[in-house]
Each structure stands twice: as C-alpha cells, then as structure tokens.
Amino acid sequence: MKNKGVRNAGHTLVETMIASSISIIVLAGFFSTIGVFQTGSSNLSLLLERDANLWLAPLLLSRWIIPAGNNRWNQSWSGVTIDTDRLELKSDIDGPGGFPDSKLSSSFEALALRSSNSNLRVQSNRGSFQPLIKNIVEFKVDSKESGLLSIRLKTVTDRPLSMTEEDLSESTELLFFLRNYRSNLFPENP
Amino acid sequence: MQGHRRRRETQRSSATSIRGFTLIEVMLSLVFLMVTSMALLQGLELAFRHYSLAQNRWKATVELWNQIEKLRATHSPRGEPLQIIPDSRPLYRTLLTDPRLGEHSGWEVLHSEK
Numbered sequence: 001m002k003n004k005g006v007r008n009a010g011h012t013l014v015e016t017m018i019a020s021s022i023s024i025i026v027l028a029g030f031f032s033t034i035g036v037f038q039t040g041s042s043n044l045s046l047l048l049e050r051d052a053n054l055w056l057a058p059l060l061l062s063r064w065i066i067p068a069g070n071n072r073w074n075q076s077w078s079g080v081t082i083d084t085d086r087l088e089l090k091s092d093i094d095g096p097g098g099f100p101d102s103k104l105s106s107s108f109e110a111l112a113l114r115s116s117n118s119n120l121r122v123q124s125n126r127g128s129f130q131p132l133i134k135n136i137v138e139f140k141v142d143s144k145e146s147g148l149l150s151i152r153l154k155t156v157t158d159r160p161l162s163m164t165e166e167d168l169s170e171s172t173e174l175l176f177f178l179r180n181y182r183s184n185l186f187p188e189n190p
Numbered sequence: 191m192q193g194h195r196r197r198r199e200t201q202r203s204s205a206t207s208i209r210g211f212t213l214i215e216v217m218l219s220l221v222f223l224m225v226t227s228m229a230l231l232q233g234l235e236l237a238f239r240h241y242s243l244a245q246n247r248w249k250a251t252v253e254l255w256n257q258i259e260k261l262r263a264t265h266s267p268r269g270e271p272l273q274i275i276p277d278s279r280p281l282y283r284t285l286l287t288d289p290r291l292g293e294h295s296g297w298e299v300l301h302s303e304k
Contacts, residue, residue: 026220026223029224029227030223030226030227033227033230033231034227034230036231036234037230037231037234040234040238041234041237044234044237044238044241047241048241051244051245051248055248058252058255147263148259148260148263148264172249172252173256174252174255174256175255175256175259175260175263176259177259177260177262177263
C-alpha cells in the first residue's frame with residue numbers, strides 16, 4: 001500500500017514550478033529563434049528577388065543595345081535614340097534565314113524602353129509597352145562622351161523589409177560603348 | 191486469489207501510464223531543441239553570407255564591364271597590332287589589372303582603332 005501511494009503521488013508544487021519555468025524559458029527561446037529565422041529568410045527572399053531583377057537587366061540590355069546601329073553603309077535609321085527616360089533601339093538583326101534583310105520588321109528589331117509604374121517596359125515594333133522587369137523605379141539614359149551610353153537603373157524590394165527602416169533601393173550604372181558608330185572590323189563599301 | 195492478482199496488475203499498469211518523462215528524456219529533448227535552433231540560425235547566416243558574396247561578385251563584374259567599355263571608348267590603342275581575321279582591321283590588346291586579384295592578374299581586352 002505504501003509503494004502504491006508513492007507511485008501515484010505525482011509532483012510537488014516546487015517541482016512543477018521549476019519544470020514550468022524551465023519549459024517557458026526553453027519554449028520562449030525556441031519560438032524567438034523561429035521568429036528570427038522567419039524574419040531573416042523573408043528579408044533574404046525579398047532582397048534576392050530585388051537583385052534578380054537588377055541582375056537580369058544588363059543581360060537583356062547588352063543583347064539589344066550592342067547591335068543597335070550596326071554601322072551599315074546604307075542604313076537609313078539611327079540605331080540609338082535617347083529621349084527623356086526613354087531609349088529607342090533599332091538594329092537589323094534578323095530576316096529570312098537568320099540574315100539581315102534591311103528591314104526592321106522582325107521582333108525586337110525596333111525597340112523602345114522606358115520605366116513606368118515601377119516596371120521597366122519594352123515596346124517591340126508597333127506593339128504596346130509591356131512589362132519587362134518589375135520593380136525598376138528609375139531608368140535614366142544619358143549619352144556620354146565618345147559614344148558611351150550610360151544607363152542608370154534603380155530597383156526596390158516588393159515591400160519594406162521587416163524590422164528595418166533602411167532605404168533598400170539598389171542602383172547601378174551600366175556603360176555601353178556604341179562601337180557600331182565606329183568603323184567595323186571590315187571596311188564596308190558598296 | 192486470481193482476482194487479487196489481476197487487481198495488482200491493473201494498479202501497476204495505471205502507475206506506469208502516468209509516470210511522465212525521465213530527466214534524461216527531458217534533457218535529450220532540450221538538447222535537440224537547442225541544436226535545431228542553432229542549426230536554423232547558422233543556416234540563415236550562411237544564406238546571408240552567400241547572398242553578400244554573390245552581390246559583391248556582381249558589383250565587381252559590372253565595375254569591370256564599365257571599365258572595359260570606357261577603355262574601348264576613350265583610350266587609343268597601343269602595342270602590337272593583332273590581326274585575327276585576314277584583311278580585317280587590326281585589334282589591339284590591353285591588359286586591365288584588378289587590384290583585388292593581385293598584381294599579376296588581369297583581364298585582356300581587345301579593341302580596335304577609333
């Protein structure tokens with residue numbers, strides 16, 4: 001009978017209090033760690049998304065800007081035209097069989113780029129402006145000396161980061177040498 | 191006699207079912223909880239470090255790209271002409287050194303006459 005009484009006695013008040021305190025401390029630590037982890041990973045995700053947008057821009061822009069102009073001896077259009085916050089690019093890069101055909105009718109041969117509603121937008125030929133890269137809040141084009149084209153891009157995160165009030169915009173300047181306005185590698189005479 | 195034995199077994203099994211956790215079990219679960227928390231934080235720190243590395247590399251690439259474009263636009267070519275295709279205009283080689291990579295490293299840039 002005595003053994004049975006001890007076995008069913010349970011815990012004392014002090015034991016319960018100590019156990020509860022330790023459990024509260026451990027669980028509070030665990031949940032605050034989970035909170036920090038969630039906040040950090042959410043912030044990192046926003047930053048990566050912002051930078052992925054910015055990192056995509058040079059690839060696309062260099063693909064379109066560098067052939068613009070092409071310096072063909074009988075070219076009847078200007079390759080690069082800079083308007084206020086708008087860039088127009090014309091290059092005969094495609095045609096039947098993949099060769100230039102002296103026309104700007106194929107897709108992406110006559111382009112206009114501008115930033116509006118926090119998106120970098122592109123217009124191909126006579127189509128309408130379509131979103132190209134999101135969260136680009138600034139797109140400034142400037143023609144520097146010696147045929148250098150400067151493009152300044154500024155991007156922001158989708159929403160403010162948690163637990164910080166920093167200005168989280170990121171900007172970069174890209175230079176493109178318009179080599180097409182120089183002589184080509186081969187002399188071009190009719 | 192049999193009834194007495196059955197009652198004793200029932201009492202024993204009910205005592206076993208309410209015994210709770212031992213100290214070792216509790217300690218092990220706390221250690222597991224701590225290890226999990228530390229692993230989460232370390233993983234997050236590693237992810238931020240990788241992000242920072244990628245960002246720095248991207249900035250360095252853009253900087254180098256700009257440097258090369260500026261060099262092609264503004265500098266007159268010097269040195270030995272290099273004719274990579276017959277009958278074409280010659281190209282010139284310029285070495286761009288990157289102080290971050292040490293004195294003996296650099297990027298070779300080909301550019302033509304202006």
